[in-house]
Amino acid sequence: MNTPPFEAPFFTHADQLDSLNRSIPLDDKLAAIHEALSVELPFVDRISVAAYDAATDLLKTFLASSPGKNELIRYEARLSDSPSLAEIVRLGRPRVVNDLDIFPSGRHVHTAILSEDGFKSSYTVPIYFDSSFWGFIFFNSRRRDVFSEASLRAIDVYAHLISAVVTAEMLAVRVLAAAVKTALDMAHYRDPETGEHMNRVSRYARLIAQHLAATGIATLDDATIERIFQFAPLHDLGKLGVPDRVLLKPGQLTKDEQTEMRKHTVRGRDMIDAIAHNFGLEQLDGFDMLRHIAESHHENMDGSGYPHGLRGAEIPLEARIVAVADVFDALTSNRPYKSTWSNDEAFAWLRKLARSKFDEDCVEALIFNTQKVREIQTQFKDQEPA
Numbered sequence: 035m036n037t038p039p040f041e042a043p044f045f046t047h048a049d050q051l052d053s054l055n056r057s058i059p060l061d062d063k064l065a066a067i068h069e070a071l072s073v074e075l076p077f078v079d080r081i082s083v084a085a086y087d088a089a090t091d092l093l094k095t096f097l098a099s100s101p102g103k104n105e106l107i108r109y110e111a112r113l114s115d116s117p118s119l120a121e122i123v124r125l126g127r128p129r130v131v132n133d134l135d136i137f138p139s140g141r142h143v144h145t146a147i148l149s150e151d152g153f154k155s156s157y158t159v160p161i162y163f164d165s166s167f168w169g170f171i172f173f174n175s176r177r178r179d180v181f182s183e184a185s186l187r188a189i190d191v192y193a194h195l196i197s198a199v200v201t202a203e204m205l206a207v208r209v210l211a212a213a214v215k216t217a218l219d220m221a222h223y224r225d226p227e228t229g230e231h232m233n234r235v236s237r238y239a240r241l242i243a244q245h246l247a248a249t250g251i252a253t254l255d256d257a258t259i260e261r262i263f264q265f266a267p268l269h270d271l272g273k274l275g276v277p278d279r280v281l282l283k284p285g286q287l288t289k290d291e292q293t294e295m296r297k298h299t300v301r302g303r304d305m306i307d308a309i310a311h312n313f314g315l316e317q318l319d320g321f322d323m324l325r326h327i328a329e330s331h332h333e334n335m336d337g338s339g340y341p342h343g344l345r346g347a348e349i350p351l352e353a354r355i356v357a358v359a360d361v362f363d364a365l366t367s368n369r370p371y372k373s374t375w376s377n378d379e380a381f382a383w384l385r386k387l388a389r390s391k392f393d394e395d396c397v398e399a400l401i402f403n404t405q406k407v408r409e410i411q412t413q414f415k416d417q418e419p420a
Contacts, residue, residue: 057317060203060257061097064196068099071192075185080153080174083200085260086113086167089233090413093119095256096169097200119158123167128159128193130186132179154178157186159193163201171196206318207264213309214268214324231363232267233414238359239266241406243352245399252351252395261320266356268324269331272302296340302328326350331357334391354393358384358400361392368416377407 050073053066068081082098094110113120118137122129131137132155157173171193175181181189215232240263246252247259254262273281276298280291287295303325310316330344330353337345365380375383381401388394400407 054199057319059319060200061099061255063199064097064099067192067196067199071189074188077175077177077180078173078189079176080172081196082172082174083161083169083196084172085169085204088167090237093169094260096260097257119170122158122160122170126160126162128157128190130181131156131158132181152176155180157181157189159190159197161197161201163205168201168204171200203319206315207261207320209313210310210315210318210321210324211264211268213313214271214306230414230416231367234363234367234410235269235356235359236263236266237410237414238362238400238407239263239355241403241410242355242358242396242399245402246351246355246395249399251399254351258320258323261323262327262352262355265320265324265327265352266359268306269327269356269360270298270302271305271328272298272300274305275301296332299329299332299341323350323352326353327356329353331360333357335393336390339391349393351393355396358392358396362400366411377404377411 050070051066054063064081064083068078071078071081080098080100082100083096084093085096086093091112091114092110093113093116113123118129134149134154134156153174153176155175155178159171159173161168161171173181173189173193240259243252243254243259243262247254276295280287280294283291306324306328307316310318310321315321327350329341330349333339333342333344333349333353335346335349335354337343339349362380362384365375365383366377368374381397381404384392384397385401388397
């Protein structure tokens with residue numbers, strides 16, 4: 035006897051957050067949550083997420099859902115420079131401000147931007163994962179005195195939902211990056227490059243990406259810039275597959291040895307694919323960026339690079355960014371096989387090879403941020419050998 039199908043009345047309700055079940059970009063997930071919240075609490079005009087980098091004490095804009103203009107993007111500030119936000123972390127409790135005019139508008143850039151955009155009140159919730167602070171969720175309204183106890187109880191549910199969605203995504207990225215970095219740490223027993231080299235390259239890459247976005251040269255949102263920052267130091271994973279006789283050779287490589295060394299780009303991509311498969315992260319938003327960085331960071335703008343001889347815009351932007359960051363740090367760092375170049379010498383050399391080897395916009399973006407480059411070099415200086 036065949037079981038009759040269920041009648042249509044059982045399936046009349048549409049899940050307004052069904053999109054969270056699909057593999058869509060994180061900003062689209064935040065927009066879907068904002069839309070659902072707006073049905074219940076229409077006065078919430080903006081939801082944003084800031085990520086925290088403990089190594090530098092920096093809070094960085096990461097995601098935002100704000101219909102209309104959104105001026106508060108590509109912004110970062112030290113948590114220690116914002117006592118009110120630091121107090122949220124110290125207490126481990128959310129903060130309610132029903133009148134933002136209590137904060138002097140000129141004190142912080144982000145306060146001034148929110149004020150100019152007409153926001154009058156805010157609710158700020160810290161994001162934690164296993165008791166570790168990851169950032170903040172901001173709920174902003176253009177009306178005063180709207181965050182009552184009743185509305186906050188409803189918002190808290192959405193705050194935890196946003197926190198779960200964001201931390202799941204960020205954790206997946208960190209797991210993937212940590213897995214690759216663990217393999218790289220093993221490689222460092224064979225390769226003279228240091229962990230501080232990785233820290234510097236990641237931050238140079240972020241400087242370049244931020245500048246390209248701020249000047250309109252490239253369309254990069256905050257989440258994409260964060261991916262570039264996280265993935266940049268993982269570009270040389272494929273060196274794990276290079277024999278010691280080639281990787282550690284102090285002199286010039288033969289033609290056959292150069293061919294062997296160049297295989298590290300494709301091997302790196304294959305290793306990343308294997309790691310992502312083993313961890314079930316193939317659908318991770320931005321995963322292709324890591325593959326591109328590993329495979330294409332030795333491609334040249336004139337097509338003379340490897341492994342595929344890509345040229346110009348055929349080379350993924352993230353790979354062009356990392357190529358400049360990596361080579362600049364290699365030139366300005368002390369290595370057993372070369373002398374250290376000054377920043378000016380390295381900048382001049384990069385400029386000389388812009389267009390033929392390097393993306394000119396990426397080179398100029400790094401040079402424009404000379405002061406920040408020096409700050410990175412000071413903070414992440416190689417340790418003197420014991």
